[in-house]
Amino acid sequence: MKELAERLGVDRSTVSRALSEDKAHLVGSETREKVRKMAMASGYRPDLTAAALRRGRSQTVGVLVPDLENETFIGVIRTIIGALNSGAGTPATTPLIAETQDRPADARRLIETYLSRRVDAIISLASTEADEEVLAEAAREVPVILAVRSLAALSLPSALCDDRAGGAIVARHFAACGHKTVCQVRGPLLATTFKNRAQGFSAVCAEKGIHEPAAAIHAEHANSATGKQMLDAVMRASPRPTAVFAHNDALAIGLIEAMRERGLRIPEDIAVAGFNDIKMAQVLATPLTTVAYPIEAVGRHAAQLVRSLIAGNPAPEQSAPFVPELVIRRST
């Protein structure tokens, strides 16, 4: 940049202003064009680390995900990134994405790194109770937004899906189909999502007089391999359930494969419902009934919160979570 300025015979500050978006009007239009042309021609690339140092902002947002392989999380992240860079006047924000694998130590380490890199905000889709303290600390330095997973103890601005409502919808659907005995295959408890889905589901079952086996079935990981192993537990429950609510689609798919191996018919022998509506749910030979996660809504809201907080606005009122919708397919 120094070179550029010298070659044009103007000051570095003039170059800076000519190239900037918002201060460009401070420069004569003639000089501005001259500078821009020259910058283009010489392949000048502004150094964002220097810019970040000078303004307090790095134009960077830290994003924490529990698992990069999960389609739903990725969907939310995509929406967030898209929304962050869509506004016309906004300078491009680079996301720093990292995976916690639900390990609190990793979450802590990553948050420290983000703070050291002076991110303008942190978005956590990976919050567990174990992370409350770190997140609270971080929130004293930069805006912290929660998405997908809430954290009751913290009251940070959040973009959420109403998982309770989602669980309830499934239970009502089972009731409407005439099921009298049902069960859940629950995801790991460290995330609020699964707790809420379970509560919403059970509440409606109780209300409608539908029977749930006393012993809860817990999947250690919410993936298809684990789901496949859980069919045994489902079949052992007595009385045998005629419908299963899996806490996410991966679990549901695992269950379905296990059922196929045993020659069980879906939904005649057992009905299955999932949660999230991942793409695979439509591809299955018996397409899966599932609760469509409001990916776009959650992502857009998270992005909007981030932008507003970075702009210096006060944290808004907690807004209502987005209510998901049931997608009925052949598996129920």
Added chain:
Amino acid sequence: MKELAERLGVDRSTVSRALSEDKAHLVGSETREKVRKMAMASGYRPDLTAAALRRGRSQTVGVLVPDLENETFIGVIRTIIGALNSGAGTPATTPLIAETQDRPADARRLIETYLSRRVDAIISLASTEADEEVLAEAAREVPVILAVRSLAALSLPSALCDDRAGGAIVARHFAACGHKTVCQVRGPLLATTFKNRAQGFSAVCAEKGIHEPAAAIHAEHANSATGKQMLDAVMRASPRPTAVFAHNDALAIGLIEAMRERGLRIPEDIAVAGFNDIKMAQVLATPLTTVAYPIEAVGRHAAQLVRSLIAGNPAPEQSAPFVPELVIRRST
């Protein structure tokens, strides 16, 4: 940091040295401990943007992936990140991860951003022919490493799987099973991976006198939804193939679901093989025969290349790609 130095009555440079990993021996052990303790107590966090500006290094690596939902790419990235931060003496390197969706415009934009952010290196798992120019330009400024997808025209240091060999292995397996007529469901051509798999497969078929239908079957996207649609094309081929090589597992799974809908038996009516060995391949009621992608090997090698090049070593000889292994399951 200034504050810290003043409170301790030492110079900022002393603080810097005391806290650094490699220059710590320049400071009296007594002062060093004092500084460290105080830093800890006051919650001091070094500003990495400032550090990045002063040394030429940002301790940051840019990573490009075509698709964040692809288990194989994510696996490679995980390995790379792990390997980058494993060495004891190495300072933590933060990856900047972004998705190109195989859109050249996005790839270009992301690379520009990385360069502006002064990444120490770029790793592209997303290279297509359309990206050759940008990558070549970038390679003049920072080390650029290719992984997973090669680029013949460029001869950049690469960490690759021998896709040709992978395709060949499948063909030999089909031959061993006695198939006389087989076909491929090919992935999109913009990636070298799929081209190589096709070539390796066809070469062996020709050698063994196995018949492939003249009209090649191309899937526009290598995902399960598209795979499901491709079964029609497979069944229309004449003579009808008795085995299908899908260029990745997602395509294979789509095919399998379509076959289930039609009541075709696997492998009796048609055998199916995939590529990558994603987790789902084992979960299927008819577990999928597939080529296990050498995720670890590719990832580790990529990381090693990055470290070596960042350290200033010259680009090494192109090393041989890693040969994948066939995993035989019930689908063939």
Added chain:
DNA sequence: ATCTGTCTGTCAATCGATTGCAAAGAGTGA
């Protein structure tokens, strides 16, 4: 002729850490 105001552009400080150079102090051998 003087004043006011607008438009351009320059000067110089600043962000927070790193590092080459030099100086102060301690220790050693002659």
Added chain:
DNA sequence: TCACTCTTTGCAATCGATTGACAGACAGAT
């Protein structure tokens, strides 16, 4: 005691951009 080495610390420049304060030119008004 002197000269010399070695360790520890301070000084000040530096990385590359941004920005508040300010100066010069010029037009129009009084």
